[in-house]
Amino acid sequence: ANYHAHYHTYDEIITFLKNISDTYPDLVQLFSIGKTYEGRDIWGITIKSKKAREPTKLWMKIKDYFITPSNSTNGKKKKEMELIMHGGQHAREWISVATITYFIDTLCSKYGQDKHITKDRMWRKNRQPTSFPFCTGIDLNRNWGYEWNRGGSSPNPCSEAYMGPAAFAAVETKLMADFVASRQHAMMYIDFHSYSQLWMSPFGSDCNERPKDEEDLTELSLGATRALKAVHGTSFAAGPVCKIIYQASGGSLDWTYAVANVKYSFAAELRDVGQYGFLLPENQIVPSGEETLAAVLFAAQFINERE
Numbered sequence: 001a002n003y004h005a006h007y008h009t010y011d012e013i014i015t016f017l018k019n020i021s022d023t024y025p026d027l028v029q030l031f032s033i034g035k036t037y038e039g040r041d042i043w044g045i046t047i048k049s050k051k052a053r054e055p056t057k058l059w060m061k062i063k064d065y066f067i068t069p070s071n072s073t074n075g076k077k078k079k080e081m082e083l084i085m086h087g088g089q090h091a092r093e094w095i096s097v098a099t100i101t102y103f104i105d106t107l108c109s110k111y112g113q114d115k116h117i118t119k120d121r122m123w124r125k126n127r128q129p130t131s132f133p134f135c136t137g138i139d140l141n142r143n144w145g146y147e148w149n150r151g152g153s154s155p156n157p158c159s160e161a162y163m164g165p166a167a168f169a170a171v172e173t174k175l176m177a178d179f180v181a182s183r184q185h186a187m188m189y190i191d192f193h194s195y196s197q198l199w200m201s202p203f204g205s206d207c208n209e210r211p212k213d214e215e216d217l218t219e220l221s222l223g224a225t226r227a228l229k230a231v232h233g234t235s236f237a238a239g240p241v242c243k244i245i246y247q248a249s250g251g252s253l254d255w256t257y258a259v260a261n262v263k264y265s266f267a268a269e270l271r272d273v274g275q276y277g278f279l280l281p282e283n284q285i286v287p288s289g290e291e292t293l294a295a296v297l298f299a300a301q302f303i304n305e306r307e
């Protein structure tokens with residue numbers, strides 16, 4: 001538990017992942033989806049649930065948005081269900097990686113260093129060279145291939161929101177997209193970022209485009225933020241990226257939703273709302289993990305029951 005009292009280096013996180021996979025060989029599988037531009041592995045870990053899915057429950061509507069399952073079922077067998085969680089797409093958003101590390105630890109154990117603030121601490125993009133030798137990096141979250149270059153991103157390689165020379169020109173974005181596309185049973189994708197305390201749904205590219213699953217996405221979002229708040233009182237606002245934060249085309253969840261057909265595609269901006277910003281203190285890792293896990297478990301239950 002003490003591990004989560006601190007942020008960790010890339011090497012320490014690899015050691016953590018390897019220890020987890022040695023400790024829980026039946027539960028987890030550790031793998032790399034490929035290498036970053038600078039040659040570091042992009043790690044993934046699958047965690048299996050020991051429980052089989054039960055037949056669909058019949059729903060009872062309580063209020064407009066809050067619907068609960070009744071005790072009777074329709075008796076039909078369920079499809080496999082896989083939930084993808086993605087952190088560290090933006091380098092300086094350390095809490096997104098720490099939160100996922102916390103999930104991995106908690107899910108496995110329950111079911112089955114440079115500490116100084118440097119210029120690099122505020123790095124956001126990847127490390128790929130651009131057409132300007134003095135401006136490095138593509139914003140991975142502007143480089144996905146759905147409605148790429150449709151606003152809220154920049155063609156300037158020196159911009160923090162540089163979209164890249166073409167969709168999927170960033171090696172990491174391409175690898176991650178191929179990975180998501182390869183997961184036939186993916187029903188949810190959540191991309192963790194910081195900061196602002198938001199639970200976001202499609203779309204980011206266009207404020208007028210409404211997802212066909214708007215109702216289900218809204219209902220899940222409201223339930224998830226309510227479950228999150230119940231843990232430590234932290235308020236998250238919910239809504240489409242374009243409306244709740246700003247227009248951003250070439251982002252991951254638009255692509256996972258519209259191209260990879262992952263119905264429950266979200267992006268979360270974790271703590272805080274600006275007091276510490278990207279430099280969120282280490283003593284908030286565990287509380288952030290706890291509340292975010294409550295939201296994720298709500299989401300998993302919602303999808304399990306509804307789909």
Ligand code: 0X9
Pocket residue numbers: 090093141193194195200204241245248249250251252253254267269
């Ligand atoms: O601008 C972003 O990429 C995200 N905010 S952040 O401060 N973490 O950089 C918001 C992106 C919303 N998600 C997508 N458009 N996919």
Ligand code: ZN
Pocket residue numbers: 089090093192193194
């Ligand atoms: Zn981010």
